[in-house]
Each structure stands twice: as structure tokens, then as C-alpha cells.
Amino acid sequence: MKLSGLSRQITLSMMKIAIGSALITTFGSFFFYYLWDKYWPNYIPSDNYITPSWPEWIWIALTCIIVILLAVSLAIKLSQRILEPLSAVAEGMRKIAEGDLHFRANVGDRSLGEAALLVDDFNLLAEKLQRMTEDHAFWNAAIAHELRTPVTILRGRLQGLAEGVFTPDKTQFTKLLVQIEGLSRLIEDLRVISLMNSDELRINIKETNLAKEIKLLTDLSVNMLHEANQYVELNLTTQPVFCDPTRIRQALLAILENASKYALPGAIRITTQLKDGFCYLSVEDSGPGISLELIPHIFTAFRSAKDNPQSGSGLGLAVVAAIATAHKGSVSCRISKKGGTIIELGWPTNS
Template sequence: MIAASSLRGHLALSLIGLAIGISTMTLTGASVFYGLLLYQTQGVPPSLTEWLPDKFELVWAIAATVVSVFIAVVSAVRLAQKFLIPLGSVAANLRVVAQGDLSARAVDGLGSPLEISQLVQDFNSMAETLQRMANQRAVWNATIAHELRTPVTILQGRLQALNDGVFSASPQEFRRLLSHVEGLTQLIEDLRSVALAESSQLALGMRCVEASREISLVLESYQPRLASAGLTLETQLTEQVVECDPIRLRQVVIALLENAVQHAAPGNVRVSTVVEEGRLYRVRVEDNGPGVSEELATDIFEAFYRCTRTGASPTGGSGLGLAVVRAIVLAHGGTVICVPSSLGGAAFDLRFPLLAHESAAT
């Protein structure tokens, strides 16, 4: 049963009305045509009975109208299967998604046109993306709670012990507490950077700087940290003016060096820069192993993703360092990838765009 108030019902009624109208116009036109034909051949105007159809013609007209209505209904059903069923499925599932059920998926009709099928596919892709984002948000919330709870619990325990007199309020104890606070502050700042980048609101203080000088400042201050981890620093820096946020540039270099401290085996860490194609400034940080498998080369830039390098034991860290690196580089309009290093480990390639006049002059 087709409801008259539905789109399918309107389509059926429109086709039925069209069929009846065509049949009526055909019958009327035939009567007028034959009447005029009789008038021209006989020279006498036809009588009223000659204008009107006889019983046979009337039965034929009624039968033709019934057949036309039947064809119209069949056509309406077929059109509904091709057009209205998938459109109705999209509309119904939109309401389901609006109510919070992101598992809803639309169903394509049998033999639907390409545009209708594409609409159904786009809706299902959108629903899948929303569901994946909702799942990721739930994982994020749980992971953030875990990451924040650990340092806060440690601080709470140490402060409670100081209050109870278990530990003495020595400078060493305060330095230990301060280190936990600094770690917690860094974690919060990393979370903030990733969240702002994902919403395209990460603020950058863009200005023209000598990039190699900014990187050298980081390397000088971080060299003792690398040495304590058994890493020897090698540098191959190319002087180049780059339009970037120098604070964020130093932040990504620190994050990559800390990643090497956490994951690389004792050996060499090489930091190099070079101008590519006259328009890109590449910063590479690489170590001598163990490397990152090709399957994980993209996943490691996801927030809270922790992987064990080939042949390495699990290490600490919040899992945000490389996510922050990617967020900052993308905010600059650049790219970041992880590839095998000539040293035998992993190489992180960061590419920043140069100034327009620098690219033209090169």
C-alpha cells in the first residue's frame, strides 16, 4: 500500500494523473479529428452522436486508460526502487545519526543511478568517519586520564609522605617533586598542541629566522642528555633563512632528539639540514638503530601510539612526542615522514616551505 502523503505516493499519483490526462487528450483529440474529417468529406457538420464515441470506442478508451494507469503504477514502483528507496534510507539514517547512533548505514537501491549510489556511499563514509572519531575520542579520554593520573598520584603520594613526616623536606626531595611537576606541565602542553592542531587553531609566531642557528642552540643544550644515553651527535647543517615559528622549530627538534634518547641504541645520532628543489628546507634526525618497520612508519605519528622498535625493549614516554612533531610541521604547511636511515636505524624527515622570494631566487 502506497501512502499518498509520501514521496512515493506523490510520484504514483502524478504518473497516474499523467496517464489519465494523456488518455483523455488522446480520446478527445481523436473525436475532434474524425469529426472534422467527416465535415471536410461530407460537407455537413456531424451531429452530436457522431462527435461522441460509440460503445466500442468507449470500451477501448477505458481499457487503454486502465492499462496506462497500471503502467504508471509499475513505473512508479520501479522508480521508487531506483530513486526513493535509497534516498529514504539516507533520510532515515540521518535521523538515526542525529540521535547519536553512529552505526547507522544507508542501503543502496537496485539499479540506482550513479549519482544516487554516490550519495549513499558518501553518507556511509561520513558515518564511518564519525564513528571512528567517536571511538578515538573515547580512547583519547581514557588515555589522557591514565597519563595524568600517574604523575598526579606520584605527587600526591610524595606530598602526603612529606606531610606525615615520612620524608624530610630536603632540597633533593623538592627537586624530585619539581621534576614531576615539569613532566606534568609538558604532558599538558603536548596535549594542548595536538588538540589545537587538529582543530586548525595552533598559533604560530611566523618570522624569518636562520634555521640552522635555532637548531644549533637546541643541539648545544641537549648534547649532555644525548651523551648520558650513549649517543654521539653528528651535525651537517646548511645555513638558510626560513619563514617559521622558531620556538616551534626548536620544539620539534627537541622531541626528535628525546625520541632518539628513548628508543635508539647507543651510537650515533645525526642531525642534518638541506634545501631541496629550491623551495623546501629539510631537517633530518636519524640514528643507527634499531629502526622502525615500514608497517609502523605512519602509525607512530598518532597520539598515544607506542611501538617497540625492532629488537628493542619497551620504553617509557607519553606517546605524544611524534604526534606533536607532526602537528607543528603540518601547521607550517610542511610534511614529516619516517624512513630507513643510512646509519641503519630510523630517519625522520621534516620539510618546511621556504619564503617565496627565496624559492624564486634559488
């Protein structure tokens, strides 16, 4: 059996003690009897004298003391090497319990494999805990910020209606419904991203006529795009694919809403194609495109396309990424040759 790490170090220490004790006893005995025979030969007991003489008792006691000191010395050194990483982990746990999430344990001797791995695992756990805590604080602040605006508007409108400032007519109720729909959409986006982060986003994969689903959604989005002076151009494959049609429509709607806010008036080109076992759904607008430094962050929650907190919640494209991931696929963003933005989802057709 091949030994490694801590078991190897313990075995080597035991071997050192055993070999050291044998060498001390053997060579020490030769040296003891050599000196005794040379300088005090008259005091050497006869062969019939079985009980050790007093010099031999002294030598036996001295040998035991030396062997014990050797064993204790090696045991102390080994225990110090073992306790060093364990003490570092214990100190790290105390620091983290006190709120210092930046503390990391350090192990200088990596020959104790298991102990070194323990320190590495502790540091990995501390890093994840720090990241989760920072994400939790960020999400709390971001959610509070995003919910504050629609809730404040609703509160102001309702208070105005209650105090008679606003006339309770159809126009006022329509404005209230718009705010409530926006709030509901924000809550749903937050729910989708939260489920995705906890690996609990469930999708219903089935054979779908994707072209029919996309046509249905674009028909419902005509008014939204018309207000932005935009129109849809479709280039769709009619071959059935496997996906969750509800989630794909949700992702496409988020992309279209993003385009209606930030893209120039003109065509919104929606294309689907099957290639190498994947289905690709791409949406291309007429520009002005996204700055290259923002593209790596475009699918991050609470980062709007214009990187402006007032331009939107920044959740839409994060929802798109979550839906693509749930389909075991991916989403990408790039600039077209015409200067527009292309958002493309891809997922396996045999899901």
C-alpha cells in the same frame, strides 16, 4: 538542457504517461468506432446529433479510467524508486541515533542520481561519525592513562610530605618539579596534537637563522644527551630559511628526547640542507633502528618507538608530524646505512 538523475526519471515518467494516454485515446477511439460501425451501425447517431450517445459516454469513462490507472501505476513505481533510498537514509538515521554507528544505507537503483548521492553522502557522514567517535574514545582512554602516572606520583609525594614520611628538603622539591615539568610537557603535546587535528594549530612564519636556533637547542640539551652517553654532530647550512623557530625547536627537542631514550650511545648527527625549494632538517642516531613494521606508525599518537606503553607517552613524534604539517611540509622516518634511525622534516622555504 541535459537532464540527468532524478529529473530525468521524472521527465521520462511524464512522457510515458502523456504518450500512453495519447495512444490509448487515439487507437482506442479508432477501435471503438470500428466495432460500433461493424456490429451496431443502426445505433450510430446522425451528424446533427451533437451530444455524445450513451455508448460514447461509456467509452469516454472507460478511456479516462484506463489513463488514470496507467498514470497511477507509473507514479507508484517511480515513487517507490525514489522512496527506497530515502527510506534507507531515514532508517540509517534511526539506527545511528540508537547507537549503531556501523549501519550503512544501501541503494540498489543508482539511476536516480540525486537520491543515490544522498545515500552516498549519508554513508560518508556515518563513516566519519564512527571514526570520530572511536578516536574520541581512544583519546579519552589514552589521555587518562598518560595523565594517571604523573598525577599519582605527585599525589603520593605530596601526601608523604604532608604526613611527614618525606623530609621537605631540596631533593624532594626537585623531584616534584621534575614530575610537574613532565606533566606540563605532556599537556602541551596533547594541546599541539589536538589543535592540529582540528586545523587550528597556528604558527608564526618568519625568516630564521636555523643554524643558530639548532645550536642554541643542542647546547641546552647537552645534559640530557650526556646522561645517555650521546653527543651531537652538526652539519648545518647558514642560509636563512622561513619557518616558526619556536615550533621547529619544539620538534627537534622531541626528536632528541626520543633518541636519548631509545638510541645507543654515540653520535647524534643533525643536518640541514636546502634543495628544490624545500628545507630539510634530519636527525640521525647511532641505532639500533626501528623495526620496519613500526615505521608506518611511528608518527601516530600514543605509539612509542618500542611499541611499549611503559616506554613513553608516544606523543613526541606525533607532535613532530603535527608541526611539519603546520609548515605545509612532511616528516619521514627511515633506517640509515649504518643501522640508525633518521627522522627528517621538510617544508617549503618560501612559506
